[in-house]
Amino acid sequence: MVGGLSLLPLAPRLGLDRSPVRDAGKTNQMTGTRPSDSWDAGDPYEQYVGRWSHLAACEFLAWLNLPPSLRWLEVGCGTGALTAAISERCRPARLIGIDPSEGFLAKARVRLGSKATFRVANALDLPVQDAEADVVVSGLVLNFVPDTASGLAEMRRAAIPGGTIAGYVWDYAGKMELMRQFWDAAVDLDPAVRELDEGVRFPLCRPDALAGAFRHANLTAVDVVPIDVPTRFRDFDDYWSPFLGGQGPAPSYAMSLDEASRNRLRDRIRERLPSETDGSIRMVARAWAVRSRVPE
Secondary structure, three states, X not given: OOOOOOOOOHHHHHOOOOOOOOOOOOOOOOOOOOOOOOOOOHXXXXXXXXXXXHHHHHHHHHHHOOOOOOEEEEEOOOOOXXXXXXXXXXXXXXXXXXXXXXXXXXXXXXXXXXXXXXEOOEOOEOOOOOOOEEEEEEEOOXXXXXXXXXXXXXXXXXXXXXXXXXXXXXXXXXXXXXXXXHHHHHHHHOHHHHHHOHHHHOHHHOHHHHHHXXXXXXXXXXXXXXXXXXXXXXXXXXXXXXXXXXXXXXXXHHHHOOHHHHHHHHHHHHHHOOEOOOOOEEEEEEEEEEEEEOXX
């Protein structure tokens, strides 16, 4: 990719690399600047994608259909969308969430209180004993683990024999439409931006690659399904404003632009979006969900 893009300082150190690929030296051709992914503030993230993450989490848990009173470990819990859904729907015996971002964890702690334990921890070196969890899950994070095989090996180590390892990732390359519309418009204006597109950067967002990663981790009963959630925006501002919060690859790119370039991007996206007669915008956010079992 597009590289030379700086890294969120905590991410590589803690084993969640929420940053662009780093092997090239290209810059934003509109401004000459190099955008950097940002994943440290909970409130802007909630407005951008967190509000849809909870819907995906609920569908994911319904699909898993696991019994109550299990010990759950969540890798990359972020602001707690999946964590809250686990607490509400699964009646866990214990619930631990880890994430590299203190800002996200602050939001998660407010959201969950004493219902879960949160730790700043390394996805490649989980702070739990072997076979300590009945279920290990990861919501919208596997793309950002810099070594997928090592990350899945750690998840497997933390789970009991016969336990469940599962997760889900946005379909960046296809039906995660709020992001797809953004990047398609950005590439229209500057083809070099294609290398920042999550659909290009993250091959794990495709179902075959996702299933293959779990099988290569020697997990069994691997199953992958799509999860579609509706994303309804009141109007264009409800869609566009979260991109100005700077949280995540697309908002980080938007905020790296000068004002004139950002306005051109805004207007190009506005032209593309499917607007209803009342001004609302209805799209779909698809995630690919995967589940598996640890061999007995």
